[in-house]
Amino acid sequence: MRILFLLLKTVVFLLLLGFAFKNSDSVVVRYFLGMEWRAPLVLVLLVFFGIGIATGVMASLGIIVRQRREILSLKREVRSHTRGAAAPAAESV
DSSP: OHHHHHHHHHHHHHHHHHHHHHTOOEEEEEOGGGOEEEEEHHHHHHHHHHHHHHHHHHHHHHHHHHHHHHHHHHHHHHHHHHHHHHHHHHHHO
16 A cells, blocks of 8 residues: 555656646746746746645635634533533432
């Protein structure tokens, strides 16, 4: 299983490396006010892919924090109910 995973990682790496070599032409990204950025196409793609990932993570961060707070409060609630139910059972013995 480890060898298969290593082989898969190697194949993906080689495909991405080939993609980088094929797309090494220089491109111009133009901004407002006449500003521009010249860089290889693969670098531009990588930068904007990273920006997209960061934006997605930031967008989901609020939901994740809210869910963790809710899970924590539910765990506290379960603990308080468990303690309350265990006390009468101990008294009856």
